[in-house]
Amino acid sequence: MSEGTTQVAEDKIASAEFLEMERELTSETSVIALMKEQMTSMLGMVAMFVITIALSLFIRPWYDVAELHAFGESGATQVRFVLLQLVMIFIFTAFVIMLARYKKEWLIKYGIMGVLTIALMYTTVPLMHMLVIDFDVEEFEYQDSFSYEGDYITDMGMDGFITHELVLNDTNWSDSISFWNGDGLISQTPNWTHVSNRAPADDNAKLKVVKTESTLTFSNTQWTWLIDSETGEELERYRCSDDVESETYPVIPDDCNVALILDDGIYTFSFGGDMKYYPKVGNELTMQAEWGLPPYLDLREELVEIILFDDRLAMTTEKASIVVILEETRQNLQIEPVSLEFEYISSSTITSVDFGHSPWSEDNISENDGMNGFLIIGETNGNVTGWEWNGGNSDTEQFELQEKMNLDGLADNVTQVQITDLDESGYTDLLISSPDEAYWLHTKLLKNRITFDLESGYELGVFVQNDSTYYLYSVSSDSVDSGIIEDDMFSLDGLQLYDTPFLIGVLLGLLLMVLLYFHSEWYVVNTVGILVGAGVIVMLGVAFVPGLIIIFMILAAIYDAWAVYRSKHMLELADTMIGLQLPILLVAPQDKGYSFKDENTKMSDKRDVVEINSPQQISKQVKPKKNKEALFMGLGDIIFPGMLVLSAVQWLDSDYSLPVAMFALVGSLLGYLALMTYVARGKAQAGLPLLNGGAILGYLVGGLLFAGTEIFNLGISL
Numbered sequence: 001m002s003e004g005t006t007q008v009a010e011d012k013i014a015s016a017e018f019l020e021m022e023r024e025l026t027s028e029t030s031v032i033a034l035m036k037e038q039m040t041s042m043l044g045m046v047a048m049f050v051i052t053i054a055l056s057l058f059i060r061p062w063y064d065v066a067e068l069h070a071f072g073e074s075g076a077t078q079v080r081f082v083l084l085q086l087v088m089i090f091i092f093t094a095f096v097i098m099l100a101r102y103k104k105e106w107l108i109k110y111g112i113m114g115v116l117t118i119a120l121m122y123t124t125v126p127l128m129h130m131l132v133i134d135f136d137v138e139e140f141e142y143q144d145s146f147s148y149e150g151d152y153i154t155d156m157g158m159d160g161f162i163t164h165e166l167v168l169n170d171t172n173w174s175d176s177i178s179f180w181n182g183d184g185l186i187s188q189t190p191n192w193t194h195v196s197n198r199a200p201a202d203d204n205a206k207l208k209v210v211k212t213e214s215t216l217t218f219s220n221t222q223w224t225w226l227i228d229s230e231t232g233e234e235l236e237r238y239r240c241s242d243d244v245e246s247e248t249y250p251v252i253p254d255d256c257n258v259a260l261i262l263d264d265g266i267y268t269f270s271f272g273g274d275m276k277y278y279p280k281v282g283n284e285l286t287m288q289a290e291w292g293l294p295p296y297l298d299l300r301e302e303l304v305e306i307i308l309f310d311d312r313l314a315m316t317t318e319k320a321s322i323v324v325i326l327e328e329t330r331q332n333l334q335i336e337p338v339s340l341e342f343e344y345i346s347s348s349t350i351t352s353v354d355f356g357h358s359p360w361s362e363d364n365i366s367e368n369d370g371m372n373g374f375l376i377i378g379e380t381n382g383n384v385t386g387w388e389w390n391g392g393n394s395d396t397e398q399f400e401l402q403e404k405m406n407l408d409g410l411a412d413n414v415t416q417v418q419i420t421d422l423d424e425s426g427y428t429d430l431l432i433s434s435p436d437e438a439y440w441l442h443t444k445l446l447k448n449r450i451t452f453d454l455e456s457g458y459e460l461g462v463f464v465q466n467d468s469t470y471y472l473y474s475v476s477s478d479s480v481d482s483g484i485i486e487d488d489m490f491s492l493d494g495l496q497l498y499d500t501p502f503l504i505g506v507l508l509g510l511l512l513m514v515l516l517y518f519h520s521e522w523y524v525v526n527t528v529g530i531l532v533g534a535g536v537i538v539m540l541g542v543a544f545v546p547g548l549i550i551i552f553m554i555l556a557a558i559y560d561a562w563a564v565y566r567s568k569h570m571l572e573l574a575d576t577m578i579g580l581q582l583p584i585l586l587v588a589p590q591d592k593g594y595s596f597k598d599e600n601t602k603m604s605d606k607r608d609v610v611e612i613n614s615p616q617q618i619s620k621q622v623k624p625k626k627n628k629e630a631l632f633m634g635l636g637d638i639i640f641p642g643m644l645v646l647s648a649v650q651w652l653d654s655d656y657s658l659p660v661a662m663f664a665l666v667g668s669l670l671g672y673l674a675l676m677t678y679v680a681r682g683k684a685q686a687g688l689p690l691l692n693g694g695a696i697l698g699y700l701v702g703g704l705l706f707a708g709t710e711i712f713n714l715g716i717s718l
Helices: 004-010 016-028 031-039 039-066 080-103 105-130 181-187 498-517 522-541 546-566 569-580 615-622 636-651 657-679 688-706 706-714
Strands: 144-147 151-155 162-170 172-180 190-197 207-209 215-219 224-228 232-240 258-261 265-269 276-280 289-294 303-309 314-319 320-325 340-345 352-357 370-377 385-392 399-400 416-420 429-433 436-442 447-451 458-466 469-476 477-487 585-589 630-634
Touching: 004 039, 004 172, 016 630, 031 039, 039 105, 039 522, 039 585, 039 636, 080 105, 080 546, 105 498, 105 522, 144 215, 151 458, 162 458, 181 458, 181 469, 190 224, 190 232, 207 258, 224 258, 232 258, 232 429, 258 303, 303 352, 314 352, 320 352, 320 370, 352 416, 370 416, 416 458, 498 522, 522 585, 522 636, 546 636, 546 688, 630 636, 636 657, 636 688, 657 688, 688 706
Parallel strands: 207 303
Antiparallel strands: 144 477, 151 162, 162 172, 172 190, 207 215, 215 224, 215 258, 224 232, 258 265, 265 276, 276 289, 303 314, 314 320, 320 340, 352 370, 370 385, 385 399, 416 429, 429 436, 436 447, 458 469, 469 477, 585 630
16 A cells, blocks of 8 residues: 555544534534524514415405406406516516616615505505405395286396286187386386287197397297287287188298298298298288208207397207398208308207397497397306307408306306396496396496395396386296395495595505615515515406416516526625615514614625535534524515415405415415525525425415316416
C-alpha cells in the first residue's frame, strides 16, 4: 500500500466528535424539525389562506345578484379570455421589473397603491352591503282556489287556457269548450263558452285543437270547426264524413282527425300519417295535394301541441317536434314527404312546447313583426332546449339553437315550458315547471327570480295583473289555485348599491390604504392583502366556469415554475414588493417582535443547501439563533386555488357544488403542506405548481364522489 493511499484512508476516518456533531446537525435540520420551528408562521399562513377564500365566498352573493361577470355570461366558457388574463399577468410582471431596474420604485409604489385602492373597494363595498342586505325571500303562498268543469286542453300562450267538457243533451253528446284568461280567472267564470253537437262522434273520440294567432280549429273525427279565439264565435264548420247527415255544412271527403282551417283552404292530418290540402272552391271540397308525415309522428296518442306561425306549422308529439312548411301544391304526382324546416327527435319524452317572442330579442313584444320567434321544448329528462326562428332573414339558418339557455340541472323532470311576461315589461321571460315547483326565469340571463310550489296535476301558470297587484293562477287538471305575488318574494336582481354601505366601504378602503402608507406593518399589509385577495378571487371566480379556471391554473403554474426556477424574475418581483412593502403578499411572522418595516431579506439570496466542510462550521450552524423571521406568500398563491373553490360554488349544480368546492380547498391546503417541506429549508419555491395541483386534484376527487364522471365535462369553448 502506498503512502498516498494511506493518507486518503486516514482522511476518510471521521473523529467521534465530528460524527456526533453531524448527527446533531441532521437532527436539528430535518424537515420535520424545521417545520416544527416554523409552525407558528405556517399556521398563521394557513389561517390567512382560509380566511381569504371564506371572505370571497361570503361576498359572492353580492356579485352574483348584480351579474358582475368580467366577460359576460357567454365569456364564462371561452378560453380566449383566460389567455387574455394570462397575458395581462405577463405584461404586469414585465412592467414592474422594468421600472425596478430603471430605479423607478416610486412609480411602482404609487401606481400599485392606486390600483390596490380600487381593488380593495371591490371587497370593502360588497362586505358592507352583505352586512345589511337581506338575501332571504318570502315564500309564495296560495290564498284562493276554485274548481272548473271539464278538462284542461291547451294553453293560449300568455293569454290563458282552453278547457273542454262533454255535455249530455237529451240523447246526444255536445262539446263544450271554454276559454279562460285574466278576467275570467278573477271572476272564476270562463270568458266565453262554445257548445256544439258531437254526434255522430262517440264520447270516446278525442278532441284535437290547432292554434293560430287569432283562431282555434277543433276536430273530433266527425266535425271540424273554426272558432275566433277572442270571442268564441264559430266562424266555419265542416263535416268529416258522409255519416254526418247535414246539407248545411260542406264535407271533407276523407279522414280529418286533426285539421287546420285557413282563409283559402283546409289542411287535414290523419292518424295514419297523411297530410292533405283542400282549397275552398265552391261548396265541394276536392283534394289538391297530399304529403306523407314522418312515421315517428303519432298524432293519435302522443300529440302535445300544433301551432301555426307565418306559413309554418310546428307539430310536436312526445317523441319529436317538426316544423312543416305549408304548401298548396306538390311537385309531382307521387305522394312525397312534407317539407321540413326543423326536426328534433327526443331521446326522452317531450312534455311541452311553446312558441313566442324570444327573451333574447332586442325588440319589445309589440315590435315583433311576426318574422322572428322562439321555439322552446321541455322533456322528462330535465332538458329545456330553445331555437331562435329567423324567418325574416333568408341568409341564415331558419332555426338556430339558442346556446344561452344554460338550464341544465334546473329540474330533473320538466313538465311545462312557457314564454311569459310577469312584470309586463314588454320583454319575455320563461316559466319552467317541474312536478313540484315552477321557476320564473327573468330576462335573457334567465335568472330565477321567484319559485312557486305546485299542486299535483299542475298544467299551466297564468300571471294576471289586477290594478297594481300581480297574481299567479296555478291551473291544475280540474282546479285553479291563486296567490298574490309580493315584492319581497323576488330574489334580488341587479346591482345592489345603497348609499350608507357604499360610503362606509369607500371610506374603509381609503383608511386602510392611508394606514398602509404611513404604517406598513405586517398586520396592516395582511389586512389589505386578505381583502384585496378576496375581491380578486370572487371577481374571477364568478367570471369563469371551473373547467376554464383549471386551464388557467395549469398555465399559471407552468409560468410560475419557469419564472422562479429558470428566469428567476419572479424572485426579483417579490424582492421589489417586499422592499416597497406593498400588500400583494401575505406575511406570517414567526416571532412576536417581528417588524415588516425592517424586512430586508432577499428572496433571490436564498440557497438550497449550505456547504459544510469542517466541524467548526457545523458548530456555527447548530448554534441556536434568535432571528425574527417570517414566511411570505404571494397573493397569487391564494387567489388561484380560491378561484377554483369559488367557481365550483358559482357554476356547479347546487346539489353538490359546496362539497366539491371544499374538496378543492382541502386539496390546496395539502399542496401547501407539501410546499412547506421545501420552504422550511429556507428555499424560495414556486407555490402555484403544488397549490394549484392540490386544488385541482381535490376538485376532481370531490367531483367524482359527488357528481360522477360529469365533473370531467369542462363545458368550455374557444
